Amino acid sequence: MTSSMIGEIINAIGKDKVLTEKEELACYSYDCSTYKHEPELVVLAHSTADIVAVMKTAHKGKVPVVPRGSATNLCGATVPLKGGIVLDILSMNKIIEIDRENLTVTCQPGVITADLQNAVEKEGLFFPPDPQAMNMSTIGGNVAQDAGGPRGVKYGVMHNYVLGLETVLADGSVLRTGGKTTKDVSGYNLTQILVGSEGALGIFTEVTLKLIPKPEAKRTLVCAFDNLHDASRTVTKIIDHKIVPSMLELLDKTSVNLIQSYVDSGYPTDAAGVLLIEVDGSPSEVDKQIILVSELCKECNAREIKVAQTTEEADAIWVGRRSGFAALSAYKPTVVAEDAVVPRDRLPEMVAKIQEIADKYGMLLPTFGHAGDGNVHPHICFDPRDEKETAKVPFIKDEIYHAALSLGGSISGEHGIGIAKKHLVPLQHSELNLGIMRGIKAVFDPDNILNPGKAI
Amino acid sequence: MTAVEKMEKLANVKSGVTPELEKLYHDTDNCVRCGRCTAVCPTYKATRKEMMSARGRVHLARKYLEGSLGVSKTFKLYNDLCLGCGACLEVCPPKIKTDELVGLIKQDIFGKQGHSLDEMMMLKSCSYPQSFRWIVKMIDLNKQLGLVHLLPPELKAKANMFPPAPDKTLRDLVKGVELTRGGGRTKVGYYPGCLTQSLYPDVGMAVVEVLINHGYDVVIPPETVCCGLPHKEGGEHSEHRRLAGKNIEFFASQGVDYIVTNCGTCTHALKEYGHIFTHDPAMADKAGEFAAKTRDIMDFLTEVAGLKAGPRSLGGIKVTYHDSCHLSRRLGVVKQPRKLLAALPGLTFEEMPKANWCCGAAGSYSFKHPATARQILEQKMANVAATGAQVVTAGCPSCLMQLDYGKREFGVDCLVKHPVQLLADTFYN
Structure with missing residues (x-):
């Protein structure tokens, strides 16, 4: 990034929303994965207008932009792998409306998931998706990662609840998709393409979610x-x-x-x-x-x-x-939560397979997860100062996902791909699938400036 | 390249790092950046900046100890902006002591760069009770003369944080009191602390009255000095020991059975005396004895004295309680104040949301970082207001001062008191 680009952003949105000191940049280099890379600039967006302004400059200069909420994801989705700008949305944290008649809630992306749940529960309503970081994670981040949790077995995950989105695209244009209706079959479902896009297709600025009555x-x-x-x-x-x-x-x-x-x-x-x-x-x-x-x-x-x-x-x-995750991290310095999902009836085989892999490599793979929907989390716990142990990690990881795929499953149930599983994506998806995905990415973000180097 | 190969190789501490810091550095190997601390860190909640969370502070500390970050103005500032409240430790899976880590790094920086003029003046004034009192009086005089309006806004805000200085200090007030009328069952030494002496003599008088009403003889050594915590945190260890030594001697000469304070911070500091004379075994023994005798007043009343309230009803007031960080997290005094308040006739207790979140006072924090402290205080006052209580109580004069400022600043209609003041009220006619 050039200093004139930084100056342009400061002029547009104000100096107090921009972080440039090296200590500040260092703190936006990580998330809950094992990867790190520092950005060149951090922007603390307070409004859609702020984000539009940043994207216009970034678009002109072809500067990478990574949107970031609480950075609790496990796959490196918010690590600015190619430098550029980290676009923080935590200050956009207003619940705009709880609509009791339409059973929807509309909010800004920086609302903490648990805060939203508490707010709707006060009205006798219920927002079921419960990623285990919900006390820290944001709604925007959860939509971008299509997060889920234990309640997924009965109630589904984020994508089952996202009805409408306002998204700022790579060139700074503002896209509105969906709305408050539970039915909508006009055209392709762009809202659902954006859910789980890991910040690579656009930056959410407003989210409308479906609610249900509280059991x-x-x-x-x-x-x-x-x-x-x-x-x-x-x-x-x-x-x-x-x-x-x-x-x-x-x-x-x-x-x-x-x-x-x-x-x-x-x-x-x-x-x-x-x-x-x-x-x-x-x-x-x-x-x-x-x-x-x-x-x-x-x-x-x-x-x-x-x-x-x-x-x-x-x-x-x-x-x-x-x-669970906390308990494991108290046991070994580094914990990589793997996230395999198989059809429910193949779960006993998957669990047995994980046990075999653990025995083969002589490491504990503490496993827990949302068995009800076939989603299990074997955890690779290791000490990165122990070279022997660390060397086994990529092999264990790959074997887990080969097993999941051979049982008709997927390499991620709810944590996403990010950096962590990018190399495994071609094992699950054919060249035809990948071609379509790349095509979609190119339509949304032709210059590949949104969260580059991740997912596909 | 596989995903794991992209993982950053762990570095190590640079040479010259103290063994204490090296140990804490290795503890931080276990930070998985889960972000649990972000849900409880008051400075992060107020600012929503990563450098203002324990996760961010741990990352900065690692880079500093590895040698890839030096002492810059920004680095110093973000370390200084940690309240040291310890909330992060309660939720941290690998139990990383971020408050301790930041505290030691601050001392490391003081060791390299010395103190700023502000910090030096603060420490000097704490060393001598007279000068502390003098500063309080000067601020008050300026406020009365309207001179604070001439100050730049930041200094004006600082001056406004002080409550009006009372005419008399605790030492003046206590002069006419018969301290041994309690019946001589047991001798309790009272250590009032600097803020109580100068700004909250009424709290001190309440402590004295309550102890006498419980049948104790009260001893207040005439010359106690600062507990030394500001000096310890400022890395001034020999001054810390000098002050500790004086306090220990003052009480030793009086032959007391217990030492009580009405300040969570002072109690914590006095209880630490046992660990600071590592090279002086004779003094270490005395200090250990001193520390063992020291209790917070509410803890003493409920757990030792067999709390008894007076007959006078408080008339149905609603009261809430704010946990001071030192009292609740360092000393585990959490149930005692609630037990005390529940025992008072004519009082309804209402728990406030997030009662153990720091109020932003944190020693001299509110003066050094008024803007951040104000944001933290705003959240606290909203939680106080949510209870609808007529009185908000706290067991630490530093918190009382901050809550009193918050009440004025954010227009919350309530009184600010130490729980012992309410207990004393039940004895008065």
Whole structure:
């Protein structure tokens, strides 16, 4: 970037929204992945107009721009790999409208996900997607990464809730797509093309999301198994009985032990596998479901079943799950959360495969995840100062995804591609698929200035 | 190139880094940049800048200790802008002590560059109680004469943070009080601290009255000095030890059974005395004994004295409580103030949202960084206002001063008091 470009941006949006000191640039070089690269400029955008101004200058000078929310993604999506500008949207954090009649919420992209959830829940409404970083992550970031979480099994992920977007494109033009309607079949669905685009197609400046009424009641149970196979086949058994739990999480023994030593969540530490199950709905429905789920767990040889009797007990159980990544990072300096998804019925095979890979490389691969939708997170925990351990990491990673693909799955359920899995994309997608994706990218961003070097 | 090959190789500390800093540096190897700290860091919430989060501060510290960042004005500023409140440590998965890390880096910088004129004046004035009192009086005089209006806006804001200086200090007020009328059960030494002495003598008097009402003889050594925490944090370790030594001697000569304070920061500092005389075993023993006797007044009343409130009802007032960082996080005094308040007749307690978020006072922080401190205070006052309480209480005069300023600055209609003042009110007729 030239100093005249920086001057142009400062003139357009004001000096206090621009960071140029080397200490400041250093702090925008990373996210929750293992990659780092410093930008040449950081812009703290306060409005759509700020972003338009930045994009006009960037477009003219062909300067890379990486939009950034809370930088909690796990794949390097917000690392400015080619330098240029980091465009921070955290100050655009207003909830514009909660529309109780249309069941929608419209907000700016920098709203913290949990803040939005709390705000709509006060109105008796519910925004289900629950990425585990929701206390820190932004709605804009979650849309860009098409984030999901445990509730995905019943309620789906971000893309199931995005109805409308305002997006600033690479040349500074402002695109509005979708709106408040739940039905809309006019033309191609541009909104959904933008969801999960990892900042490579445009920068969101306003998001309209679908809401649902808040379920009246919910109940949680924890059950322990003596082998992982029984735990994972319980998952399909429950679904086969026409029950879709609101959360259905599987934890292996290593994860359970690491979580328990981090925060006491009441998990049995000697079990080979633990399922955490929540059902929700009307109070009577929920009571019926929890009994049926307990019976099905028993049929699959569950050794111990504990139904939470109070909200506090239930909360403690879920706090443990949410602390999963944190607990592992307390165990080894570097934790890479892998994110494979397979069709639900292939889950037992995938879990077995991960175990085989762990044994083969002689490393623990603590695994937990949203078993209910076939999405598992084996975690590669290692010490980057240990060369031997570090050398194994790329091999373990690739084997996990080869396994997922051979079972008809995908290399990412909800974390995205970013830098971390770019090399694996051609294994999943044919040249035909990739050609179409490249074509779309070229229409939106012909000069390749938006988050270059990532995803495809 | 595979993804892992793009990972940055870990560096190491440059030569000349102290062993304490080297250890903390290696602890930061475990920072996965998960961002949990961003959800609880008051400076980050106020500014939304990455350098103002623990995650950012850890990154800067690493680069400084590795040698790729030097001491610049910006580097110094961002370190100085850490409140040291310790909120990040509570949520940090690998338990990285960012507050300690930043504290040591600040000392490292002082060691290299010395103190600025402001910092030096602050430390000097803290060393001598008379000069601290003099500054308070001068600010007050200027306000009364309307001279502060002539000051540049930043200095004017600083002057306005001070509450009106009372006519008499605690030492003046306590002169006519019969301190041994408690019945002589046990001798309790009272360490009032600089802010209570000069600005909140009423809090000090409440402490004295309450102790006497609980049947204790109260001893206030005539010449206690600053607890030394500002000097420790400023890297002035020998001055820190000098002040500590004086306080230890003053109380030792009085033969007290306990030492109480009404300031979370002072209590924390006094309790640390046990660790600072590493090269002087005789002094270390005395200091250890001193530290073991020291308690916060609310902790002392509820856990040792067997709290008893007076008969007078407070008339149905609604009260909330703000946790001082030193009291709650360093000393674990969290339940005690709530227990104390709940025991008072005619008082309804209302918990405020985020009661343990720093108010922005943080020692001299609010004076050094008024703009950031004001943003932090704004959030705090909104949480106070949300309770609808008529009285907001806190167990640290530095917080009281900040809350009092916040109340005036943001127009929140409430009184600001130490919980012990409310307890004392139940004894008065």
